[in-house]
Amino acid sequence: MAPPKPQVKVPKAYLELLMEFWLYAWKVIYPARDFSQQEQEKAIVAIMAGVYDGFGQQRTPREWAEFQTRQLEKLDKAAKWYDLHPDAYRPDPFAIQVKGKGYFDKENLRGFRGLEAWMKKDEERRQLNRHAYDEARQEKQKRAETLLRRARRDFEKLRLGAKPRKEVAAMNTQMALFQYYRVVFDGFGKKWADKFYAQYLDQQAVDFKPPKYYRSRKSRRLAGEISEETVVYVESWMQHGDWYYSEV
Known part of the structure:
Protein backbone atom coordinates (compact mmCIF):
# COMPACT_ATOMS: atom_id res chain seq x y z
CA MET A 1 0.00 0.00 0.00
CA ARG A 113 11.52 10.73 22.60
CA GLY A 114 13.35 8.80 25.29
CA LEU A 115 15.94 7.63 22.77
CA GLU A 116 17.70 11.00 22.74
CA ALA A 117 18.66 10.73 26.42
CA TRP A 118 19.67 7.10 25.87
CA MET A 119 21.91 8.00 22.94
CA LYS A 120 23.51 10.91 24.80
CA LYS A 121 24.27 8.62 27.73
CA ASP A 122 25.90 6.11 25.39
CA GLU A 123 27.89 8.88 23.70
CA GLU A 124 29.13 10.14 27.07
CA ARG A 125 30.15 6.60 28.01
CA ARG A 126 32.02 6.19 24.73
CA GLN A 127 33.73 9.53 25.29
CA LEU A 128 34.86 8.45 28.75
CA ASN A 129 36.08 5.13 27.37
CA ARG A 130 37.93 6.95 24.60
CA HIS A 131 39.52 9.28 27.13
CA ALA A 132 40.56 6.35 29.32
CA TYR A 133 41.95 4.58 26.25
CA ASP A 134 43.95 7.66 25.24
CA GLU A 135 45.36 7.98 28.75
CA ALA A 136 46.33 4.30 28.80
CA ARG A 137 47.90 4.59 25.34
CA GLN A 138 49.92 7.65 26.36
CA GLU A 139 51.04 5.94 29.55
CA LYS A 140 52.07 2.86 27.57
CA GLN A 141 54.04 5.00 25.13
CA LYS A 142 55.77 6.86 27.94
CA ARG A 143 56.68 3.59 29.64
CA ALA A 144 57.95 2.01 26.40
CA GLU A 145 60.07 5.05 25.52
CA THR A 146 61.60 4.97 29.00
CA LEU A 147 62.42 1.28 28.59
CA LEU A 148 64.03 1.92 25.21
CA ARG A 149 66.36 4.47 26.77
CA ARG A 150 67.07 2.11 29.64
CA ALA A 151 67.83 -0.76 27.28
CA ARG A 152 70.26 1.43 25.33
CA ARG A 153 72.15 2.35 28.49
CA ASP A 154 72.20 -1.24 29.75
CA PHE A 155 73.82 -2.48 26.53
CA GLU A 156 76.34 0.36 26.66
CA LYS A 157 77.24 -0.46 30.27
CA LEU A 158 77.62 -4.13 29.40
CA ARG A 159 79.97 -3.24 26.55
CA LEU A 160 82.08 -0.99 28.81
CA GLY A 161 82.10 -3.48 31.66
CA ALA A 162 80.44 -0.92 33.94
CA LYS A 163 78.38 -1.89 36.95
CA PRO A 164 74.89 -2.92 35.74
CA ARG A 165 71.61 -2.00 37.26
CA LYS A 166 70.41 -4.41 39.92
CA GLU A 167 67.44 -5.43 37.77
CA VAL A 168 69.67 -6.76 34.97
CA ALA A 169 72.73 -7.76 36.99
CA ALA A 170 72.21 -11.44 36.15
CA MET A 171 72.16 -10.73 32.39
CA ASN A 172 75.92 -10.59 32.04
CA THR A 173 76.10 -11.47 28.34
CA GLN A 174 74.80 -9.61 25.33
CA MET A 175 72.51 -12.49 24.38
CA ALA A 176 71.05 -12.78 27.88
CA LEU A 177 70.35 -9.04 28.00
CA PHE A 178 68.83 -9.17 24.51
CA GLN A 179 66.52 -12.04 25.47
CA TYR A 180 65.45 -10.16 28.59
CA TYR A 181 64.45 -7.04 26.66
CA ARG A 182 62.93 -9.07 23.83
CA VAL A 183 60.43 -10.52 26.28
CA VAL A 184 59.79 -7.08 27.78
CA PHE A 185 59.07 -5.38 24.46
CA ASP A 186 57.07 -8.29 23.06
CA GLY A 187 54.68 -7.50 25.88
CA PHE A 188 54.16 -4.02 24.42
CA GLY A 189 53.16 -5.31 21.00
CA LYS A 190 54.78 -5.51 17.58
CA LYS A 191 55.27 -1.75 17.19
CA TRP A 192 57.50 -1.43 20.24
CA ALA A 193 59.20 -4.78 19.72
CA ASP A 194 60.23 -3.59 16.25
CA LYS A 195 61.53 -0.33 17.71
CA PHE A 196 63.65 -2.28 20.18
CA TYR A 197 65.04 -4.57 17.47
CA ALA A 198 65.92 -1.56 15.30
CA GLN A 199 67.64 0.17 18.22
CA TYR A 200 69.55 -3.00 19.08
CA LEU A 201 70.81 -3.39 15.51
CA ASP A 202 71.85 0.27 15.40
CA GLN A 203 73.82 -0.18 18.64
CA GLN A 204 75.32 -3.44 17.44
CA ALA A 205 76.56 -1.71 14.27
CA VAL A 206 78.72 0.66 16.38
CA ASP A 207 79.79 -2.02 18.87
CA PHE A 208 77.41 -0.62 21.51
CA LYS A 209 79.42 2.57 21.94
CA PRO A 210 77.31 5.44 23.27
CA PRO A 211 76.77 8.48 21.04
CA LYS A 212 79.39 11.19 21.47
CA TYR A 213 76.97 13.57 23.13
CA TYR A 214 76.33 10.92 25.81
CA ARG A 215 80.01 10.53 26.71
CA SER A 216 81.86 12.68 29.20
CA ARG A 217 84.16 15.45 28.00
CA LYS A 218 87.11 13.73 29.67
CA SER A 219 86.60 10.44 27.83
CA ARG A 220 86.20 12.28 24.54
CA ARG A 221 89.40 14.26 25.17
CA LEU A 222 91.34 11.10 26.02
CA ALA A 223 90.11 9.58 22.78
CA GLY A 224 91.51 12.57 20.91
CA GLU A 225 88.10 13.71 19.75
CA ILE A 226 88.48 17.18 21.27
CA SER A 227 91.60 19.23 22.02
CA GLU A 228 92.77 20.59 25.34
CA GLU A 229 91.03 23.77 26.40
CA THR A 230 92.93 26.99 25.81
CA VAL A 231 92.41 29.79 28.31
CA VAL A 232 92.71 33.30 26.89
CA TYR A 233 93.25 36.20 29.29
CA VAL A 234 91.78 39.47 28.08
CA GLU A 235 93.49 42.64 29.23
CA SER A 236 91.39 45.72 29.84
CA TRP A 237 93.08 47.64 27.02
CA MET A 238 92.00 44.93 24.57
CA GLN A 239 88.39 45.91 25.08
CA HIS A 240 88.79 49.41 23.63
CA GLY A 241 89.10 50.53 20.07
CA ASP A 242 88.20 48.85 16.82
CA TRP A 243 90.98 46.30 16.43
CA TYR A 244 90.41 43.21 14.38
CA TYR A 245 86.75 42.68 15.23
CA SER A 246 85.37 46.04 14.15
CA GLU A 247 83.31 46.35 11.02
CA VAL A 248 85.17 47.66 7.98
Whole structure:
Protein backbone atom coordinates (compact mmCIF):
# COMPACT_ATOMS: atom_id res chain seq x y z
CA MET A 1 0.00 0.00 0.00
CA ALA A 2 1.40 3.41 -0.95
CA PRO A 3 1.92 5.69 2.03
CA PRO A 4 -0.59 8.56 2.22
CA LYS A 5 0.20 12.22 2.47
CA PRO A 6 -0.65 13.84 5.80
CA GLN A 7 -3.78 15.95 5.90
CA VAL A 8 -1.88 18.84 7.49
CA LYS A 9 -0.17 20.91 4.82
CA VAL A 10 3.60 21.19 5.08
CA PRO A 11 6.23 22.45 2.62
CA LYS A 12 7.48 19.84 0.16
CA ALA A 13 10.97 19.71 1.71
CA TYR A 14 9.47 18.95 5.13
CA LEU A 15 7.09 16.41 3.64
CA GLU A 16 10.03 14.49 2.19
CA LEU A 17 11.70 14.35 5.61
CA LEU A 18 8.47 13.22 7.21
CA MET A 19 7.75 10.46 4.71
CA GLU A 20 11.35 9.23 4.74
CA PHE A 21 11.15 8.90 8.51
CA TRP A 22 7.83 7.07 8.53
CA LEU A 23 8.77 4.60 5.81
CA TYR A 24 12.05 3.81 7.57
CA ALA A 25 10.31 3.45 10.94
CA TRP A 26 7.81 1.07 9.36
CA LYS A 27 10.66 -0.97 7.90
CA VAL A 28 12.85 -1.31 11.01
CA ILE A 29 10.41 -0.99 13.93
CA TYR A 30 7.25 -2.54 12.48
CA PRO A 31 8.47 -4.91 9.74
CA ALA A 32 5.72 -7.45 10.43
CA ARG A 33 2.88 -4.93 10.68
CA ASP A 34 0.38 -3.90 8.04
CA PHE A 35 -1.09 -0.43 8.41
CA SER A 36 -4.24 0.79 6.76
CA GLN A 37 -4.27 4.17 5.08
CA GLN A 38 -6.06 5.66 8.07
CA GLU A 39 -3.51 4.18 10.49
CA GLN A 40 -0.66 5.52 8.41
CA GLU A 41 -2.20 8.98 8.49
CA LYS A 42 -2.43 8.80 12.28
CA ALA A 43 1.17 7.65 12.51
CA ILE A 44 2.36 10.47 10.27
CA VAL A 45 0.47 13.07 12.29
CA ALA A 46 1.96 11.68 15.51
CA ILE A 47 5.46 11.74 14.00
CA MET A 48 5.09 15.28 12.70
CA ALA A 49 4.12 16.52 16.17
CA GLY A 50 6.26 14.25 18.33
CA VAL A 51 9.45 14.02 16.28
CA TYR A 52 9.48 17.21 14.22
CA ASP A 53 7.56 19.48 16.62
CA GLY A 54 5.27 20.46 13.78
CA PHE A 55 8.29 21.81 11.85
CA GLY A 56 8.03 24.91 13.99
CA GLN A 57 11.77 25.33 14.57
CA GLN A 58 13.83 27.36 12.13
CA ARG A 59 16.74 25.38 10.70
CA THR A 60 18.98 25.74 7.69
CA PRO A 61 18.86 22.98 5.05
CA ARG A 62 22.10 21.63 6.48
CA GLU A 63 20.72 21.67 10.03
CA TRP A 64 17.59 19.84 8.86
CA ALA A 65 19.77 17.23 7.17
CA GLU A 66 21.74 16.74 10.39
CA PHE A 67 18.51 16.59 12.41
CA GLN A 68 17.09 13.98 10.04
CA THR A 69 20.22 11.86 10.28
CA ARG A 70 19.96 11.96 14.06
CA GLN A 71 16.34 10.79 14.00
CA LEU A 72 17.12 7.91 11.66
CA GLU A 73 19.99 6.91 13.95
CA LYS A 74 17.49 6.74 16.80
CA LEU A 75 15.35 4.39 14.75
CA ASP A 76 18.39 2.21 14.14
CA LYS A 77 19.09 2.10 17.87
CA ALA A 78 15.50 1.16 18.67
CA ALA A 79 15.51 -1.48 15.93
CA LYS A 80 18.69 -3.01 17.29
CA TRP A 81 17.16 -3.20 20.76
CA TYR A 82 14.06 -4.93 19.40
CA ASP A 83 16.24 -7.35 17.44
CA LEU A 84 17.92 -8.30 20.72
CA HIS A 85 14.52 -8.55 22.45
CA PRO A 86 12.22 -10.08 19.81
CA ASP A 87 9.46 -10.79 22.34
CA ALA A 88 9.34 -7.21 23.62
CA TYR A 89 6.11 -5.27 23.13
CA ARG A 90 6.23 -2.73 20.29
CA PRO A 91 3.83 0.14 21.01
CA ASP A 92 1.63 1.40 18.20
CA PRO A 93 3.09 4.44 16.45
CA PHE A 94 0.09 6.51 17.55
CA ALA A 95 -2.14 6.47 20.64
CA ILE A 96 -4.95 3.91 20.59
CA GLN A 97 -6.75 4.15 23.92
CA VAL A 98 -4.75 6.57 26.09
CA LYS A 99 -3.78 9.91 24.61
CA GLY A 100 -0.03 10.48 24.39
CA LYS A 101 0.90 6.79 24.72
CA GLY A 102 1.76 6.21 21.07
CA TYR A 103 5.40 5.38 20.38
CA PHE A 104 6.00 8.65 18.53
CA ASP A 105 3.77 10.85 20.69
CA LYS A 106 5.49 13.89 22.12
CA GLU A 107 4.19 13.14 25.61
CA ASN A 108 5.56 9.60 25.70
CA LEU A 109 8.99 9.96 27.26
CA ARG A 110 9.35 6.18 27.32
CA GLY A 111 8.83 6.00 23.58
CA PHE A 112 10.82 7.50 20.72
CA ARG A 113 11.52 10.73 22.60
CA GLY A 114 13.35 8.80 25.29
CA LEU A 115 15.94 7.63 22.77
CA GLU A 116 17.70 11.00 22.74
CA ALA A 117 18.66 10.73 26.42
CA TRP A 118 19.67 7.10 25.87
CA MET A 119 21.91 8.00 22.94
CA LYS A 120 23.51 10.91 24.80
CA LYS A 121 24.27 8.62 27.73
CA ASP A 122 25.90 6.11 25.39
CA GLU A 123 27.89 8.88 23.70
CA GLU A 124 29.13 10.14 27.07
CA ARG A 125 30.15 6.60 28.01
CA ARG A 126 32.02 6.19 24.73
CA GLN A 127 33.73 9.53 25.29
CA LEU A 128 34.86 8.45 28.75
CA ASN A 129 36.08 5.13 27.37
CA ARG A 130 37.93 6.95 24.60
CA HIS A 131 39.52 9.28 27.13
CA ALA A 132 40.56 6.35 29.32
CA TYR A 133 41.95 4.58 26.25
CA ASP A 134 43.95 7.66 25.24
CA GLU A 135 45.36 7.98 28.75
CA ALA A 136 46.33 4.30 28.80
CA ARG A 137 47.90 4.59 25.34
CA GLN A 138 49.92 7.65 26.36
CA GLU A 139 51.04 5.94 29.55
CA LYS A 140 52.07 2.86 27.57
CA GLN A 141 54.04 5.00 25.13
CA LYS A 142 55.77 6.86 27.94
CA ARG A 143 56.68 3.59 29.64
CA ALA A 144 57.95 2.01 26.40
CA GLU A 145 60.07 5.05 25.52
CA THR A 146 61.60 4.97 29.00
CA LEU A 147 62.42 1.28 28.59
CA LEU A 148 64.03 1.92 25.21
CA ARG A 149 66.36 4.47 26.77
CA ARG A 150 67.07 2.11 29.64
CA ALA A 151 67.83 -0.76 27.28
CA ARG A 152 70.26 1.43 25.33
CA ARG A 153 72.15 2.35 28.49
CA ASP A 154 72.20 -1.24 29.75
CA PHE A 155 73.82 -2.48 26.53
CA GLU A 156 76.34 0.36 26.66
CA LYS A 157 77.24 -0.46 30.27
CA LEU A 158 77.62 -4.13 29.40
CA ARG A 159 79.97 -3.24 26.55
CA LEU A 160 82.08 -0.99 28.81
CA GLY A 161 82.10 -3.48 31.66
CA ALA A 162 80.44 -0.92 33.94
CA LYS A 163 78.38 -1.89 36.95
CA PRO A 164 74.89 -2.92 35.74
CA ARG A 165 71.61 -2.00 37.26
CA LYS A 166 70.41 -4.41 39.92
CA GLU A 167 67.44 -5.43 37.77
CA VAL A 168 69.67 -6.76 34.97
CA ALA A 169 72.73 -7.76 36.99
CA ALA A 170 72.21 -11.44 36.15
CA MET A 171 72.16 -10.73 32.39
CA ASN A 172 75.92 -10.59 32.04
CA THR A 173 76.10 -11.47 28.34
CA GLN A 174 74.80 -9.61 25.33
CA MET A 175 72.51 -12.49 24.38
CA ALA A 176 71.05 -12.78 27.88
CA LEU A 177 70.35 -9.04 28.00
CA PHE A 178 68.83 -9.17 24.51
CA GLN A 179 66.52 -12.04 25.47
CA TYR A 180 65.45 -10.16 28.59
CA TYR A 181 64.45 -7.04 26.66
CA ARG A 182 62.93 -9.07 23.83
CA VAL A 183 60.43 -10.52 26.28
CA VAL A 184 59.79 -7.08 27.78
CA PHE A 185 59.07 -5.38 24.46
CA ASP A 186 57.07 -8.29 23.06
CA GLY A 187 54.68 -7.50 25.88
CA PHE A 188 54.16 -4.02 24.42
CA GLY A 189 53.16 -5.31 21.00
CA LYS A 190 54.78 -5.51 17.58
CA LYS A 191 55.27 -1.75 17.19
CA TRP A 192 57.50 -1.43 20.24
CA ALA A 193 59.20 -4.78 19.72
CA ASP A 194 60.23 -3.59 16.25
CA LYS A 195 61.53 -0.33 17.71
CA PHE A 196 63.65 -2.28 20.18
CA TYR A 197 65.04 -4.57 17.47
CA ALA A 198 65.92 -1.56 15.30
CA GLN A 199 67.64 0.17 18.22
CA TYR A 200 69.55 -3.00 19.08
CA LEU A 201 70.81 -3.39 15.51
CA ASP A 202 71.85 0.27 15.40
CA GLN A 203 73.82 -0.18 18.64
CA GLN A 204 75.32 -3.44 17.44
CA ALA A 205 76.56 -1.71 14.27
CA VAL A 206 78.72 0.66 16.38
CA ASP A 207 79.79 -2.02 18.87
CA PHE A 208 77.41 -0.62 21.51
CA LYS A 209 79.42 2.57 21.94
CA PRO A 210 77.31 5.44 23.27
CA PRO A 211 76.77 8.48 21.04
CA LYS A 212 79.39 11.19 21.47
CA TYR A 213 76.97 13.57 23.13
CA TYR A 214 76.33 10.92 25.81
CA ARG A 215 80.01 10.53 26.71
CA SER A 216 81.86 12.68 29.20
CA ARG A 217 84.16 15.45 28.00
CA LYS A 218 87.11 13.73 29.67
CA SER A 219 86.60 10.44 27.83
CA ARG A 220 86.20 12.28 24.54
CA ARG A 221 89.40 14.26 25.17
CA LEU A 222 91.34 11.10 26.02
CA ALA A 223 90.11 9.58 22.78
CA GLY A 224 91.51 12.57 20.91
CA GLU A 225 88.10 13.71 19.75
CA ILE A 226 88.48 17.18 21.27
CA SER A 227 91.60 19.23 22.02
CA GLU A 228 92.77 20.59 25.34
CA GLU A 229 91.03 23.77 26.40
CA THR A 230 92.93 26.99 25.81
CA VAL A 231 92.41 29.79 28.31
CA VAL A 232 92.71 33.30 26.89
CA TYR A 233 93.25 36.20 29.29
CA VAL A 234 91.78 39.47 28.08
CA GLU A 235 93.49 42.64 29.23
CA SER A 236 91.39 45.72 29.84
CA TRP A 237 93.08 47.64 27.02
CA MET A 238 92.00 44.93 24.57
CA GLN A 239 88.39 45.91 25.08
CA HIS A 240 88.79 49.41 23.63
CA GLY A 241 89.10 50.53 20.07
CA ASP A 242 88.20 48.85 16.82
CA TRP A 243 90.98 46.30 16.43
CA TYR A 244 90.41 43.21 14.38
CA TYR A 245 86.75 42.68 15.23
CA SER A 246 85.37 46.04 14.15
CA GLU A 247 83.31 46.35 11.02
CA VAL A 248 85.17 47.66 7.98
